[in-house]
Amino acid sequence: GAVVEFEDVAKTYGDFEALRPTTLRIEAGEFFAIIGPSGSGKSTLLGITAGFVPPSAGAIRVAGADVVAIPPYRRNFGMVFQNYALFPHMSVAENIAFPLRMRGCPRAEIAARVSRMLAMVRLEALSERRPSQLSGGQQQRVALARAAVYDPLLLLMDEPLGALDKNLREEMQEEIKKFQSALGVTVIYVTHDQHEAAFMADRIAIMRGGRLEQVASPRGLYERP
Numbered sequence: 001g002a003v004v005e006f007e008d009v010a011k012t013y014g015d016f017e018a019l020r021p022t023t024l025r026i027e028a029g030e031f032f033a034i035i036g037p038s039g040s041g042k043s044t045l046l047g048i049t050a051g052f053v054p055p056s057a058g059a060i061r062v063a064g065a066d067v068v069a070i071p072p073y074r075r076n077f078g079m080v081f082q083n084y085a086l087f088p089h090m091s092v093a094e095n096i097a098f099p100l101r102m103r104g105c106p107r108a109e110i111a112a113r114v115s116r117m118l119a120m121v122r123l124e125a126l127s128e129r130r131p132s133q134l135s136g137g138q139q140q141r142v143a144l145a146r147a148a149v150y151d152p153l154l155l156l157m158d159e160p161l162g163a164l165d166k167n168l169r170e171e172m173q174e175e176i177k178k179f180q181s182a183l184g185v186t187v188i189y190v191t192h193d194q195h196e197a198a199f200m201a202d203r204i205a206i207m208r209g210g211r212l213e214q215v216a217s218p219r220g221l222y223e224r225p
């Protein structure tokens with residue numbers, strides 16, 4: 001069934017329509033990419049899904065619940081940003097443990113989940129480092145592990161590889177795909193790189209001027225006769 005449902009969701013700032021009325025369903029386990037030029041409304045759509053941008057109209061549901069009505073501490077979505085947004089004073093392991101501490105998770109469960117995540121992103125040996133002692137790719141792997149450690153329903157990623165050089169970006173694309181299939185989590189992934197979207201996504205939405213101009217599989221978009 002659908003994990004994310006948008007029903008005529010719109011966002012205006014004054015008279016400016018950042019998101020025109022949009023209806024959309026994203027299925028469980030789907031990797032859904034959003035591409036489009038800067039200013040086309042991608043971050044607005046992601047922010048509405050995450051519940052930190054209130055929509056001006058329409059209804060947005062995640063797993064059947066109205067996002068606007070879910071208290072922030074009950075929202076079950078992990079977020080990954082371009083700038084990693086790691087806590088600089090915490091070690092890798094403490095960063096990954098943080099969402100579990102916030103949720104009052106028991107100590108033994110925290111330890112078990114953190115070590116599982118460290119293994120998944122291959123950072124066991126660096127668990128005591130601070131973020132400043134890691135490479136960009138390693139920092140993004142910590143951000144991924146922190147976003148996924150409590151089995152979120154949904155991972156929302158906003159240009160997560162935007163700060164990395166081309167080779168590392170390609171390596172991380174594969175890594176994120178593997179990570180997603182291992183967890184079976186639903187992903188909404190914003191990028192302005194259409195090759196990245198075509199490589200990673202089950203479906204791609206092209207945004208332009210606050211509108212979802214096209215939504216299709218990578219084949220449907222790029223391999224037309």
Ligand code: ADP
Nearest residue numbers: 013016018036037038039040041042043044045
């Ligand atoms: P994208 O992520 O595709 O670059 P955004 O969703 O960030 O696009 O922005 C879409 C449009 O909405 C842009 O023209 C932007 O300037 C405008 N916008 C975004 N946030 C605000 C805000 N808080 N106030 C006014 N305009 C905004």
Ligand code: ADP
Nearest residue numbers: 125126131132133134135136137138139168171
């Ligand atoms: P990756 O490609 O895996 O992201 P790099 O190639 O940048 O990592 O780094 C290779 C090795 O150097 C890693 O084992 C990492 O632990 C180490 N390293 C990277 N940055 C630092 C740093 N600032 N201080 C100490 N060691 C580092």
